[in-house]
Amino acid sequence: MSKLLCGHLVHGLFEGLKAYRTEDDRILIFMPHENALGMQDGAERLCMASPSVEYFVEAVKQIVLANKKWVPPPGKRALYLRPLLIGSGASLGVTPSPEYMFLIYASPVGETILH
DSSP: OOOOHHHHHOOEEEOOEEEEEOTTSOEEESOHHHHHHHHHHHHHHTTOOOOOHHHHHHHHHHHHHHTGGGSOOSSSOEEEEEEEEEEOSSOOSSSOOSOEEEEEEEEEEOOOSOO
């Protein structure tokens, strides 16, 4: 029987960043290196194994490329990215997971601040 530590003991963490389309149709990703470092810092505090900065940034780039048609036109909208790191090992208890799953959700979003 498989158990998911994140579901039972909230052994997981996430980052959040956005990809924007420019007027000349380039796609820019806002601060991926800083988000990678943030995930590493959080993972260290939770005794979790984390992806390297290079792996994290490359994964973010690949998810943006795979979803480039969903990056909204230039303006105030963006493609929101939610990298997750969750304990996925077969364990139930107050202990670091024996393995982890790194995944990234992507979704187009509008403005997040109401005027």
